[in-house]
Amino acid sequence: MRAVWFDAFGGPLELRDVPAPSCPAAGVVVRVEATGVCRSDWHGWRGHDDGIALPHVPGHELAGTVVEAGPEVRDWRVGDVVTVPFVNACGACAACVAGEQQVCERQTQPGFTQRGSFAELVALDHADVNLVRLPAGMSPVTAASLGCRFATAYRALTVHGRVRAGDEVAVHGCGGVGLSAVMIAVASGARVVAVDVSAAARSAALELGAAVALDPSGLGPEEVALLVADATGGGAHLSLDALGHPDAALASVLGLRRRGRHVQVGLLLAGHARTALPMDRVVGWELEVYGSHGMAAHEYPAMLAAVASGALAPERLVGRTIGLAEAGAALAAMGGPATAAGMTVVEPQRP
Known part of the structure; x- marks a missing residue:
């Protein structure tokens, strides 16, 4: 698959052909339709965030389609259109049992603890705990804008x-x-x-x-x-x-x-x-x-209902969409002053 890749913190952000991810037993592989360019990813690229193993693929605000599901997954099938919180919770620790998955003790994070969504495909852990089904009619770009920031x-x-x-x-x-x-x-x-x-x-x-x-x-x-x-x-x-x-x-x-x-x-x-x-x-x-550290998947329905009603319009926050070839430069630019308002969203399936 194609992915944005870096070998050194602060080093070149290159578009490469890299091995596709394997599917976790309790997780899924998602074809990434849209992924946000976030300053958190910039911090990770610069080496400010612990837990990133090199070489690495950034990206954690994503939406897309399930293309493979592990044998332990109960609730999700190939073809489901989903988004996911940036904290992928384990579902079993004390915090998760209390319903506080956003501070899971054994959390993983695409783009940080594992390779992320600046790619055509991404693997996500513990799908039954973490995936969120997109409402009918919501575009992947809008869903990606909900990801971390919204x-x-x-x-x-x-x-x-x-x-x-x-x-x-x-x-x-x-x-x-x-x-x-x-x-x-x-x-x-x-x-x-x-x-x-x-x-x-x-x-x-x-x-x-x-x-x-x-x-x-x-x-x-x-x-x-x-x-x-x-x-x-x-x-x-x-x-x-x-x-x-x-x-x-x-x-x-x-x-x-x-x-x-x-x-x-x-x-x-x-x-x-x-x-x-x-x-x-x-x-x-x-x-x-x-x-405040994100939001657990089970808390998404109220937010999605507000979007569906028109009370919230996150699509207004998207400033531009780009392809993977432009994603590295867009991420590197997050370290400087903003020259335009709004989020940048990458569409990895663009030619």
């Missing part, structure tokens, strides 16, 4: 953030996760303040319904927090760091009102992994601080 934002807002109509919500970083959060918060009746250095990202946030879009360029976290507090009438009820940077995390916490809720969605890796937060403010104002 589903993660959905759970961050609805479960940890407990977003409510009338809430003042700040979103720091308006890439794929952030714009997803803007859409979901607006659909929930919240008033959204979006923060991003990119003019294109701020414009996209406003188009999705954000009330205010702030440019933090050249400002420190405390200054950004003051702007957010002013724009929200005293501080956000709920704030997300959707970027994954110490400055964004600090500004998010400091921009909350008393008893506010901060959700850390953006990954803080490598030298940023142990980022300090203003715990004096957390204690004194009784703030809530959460981490």
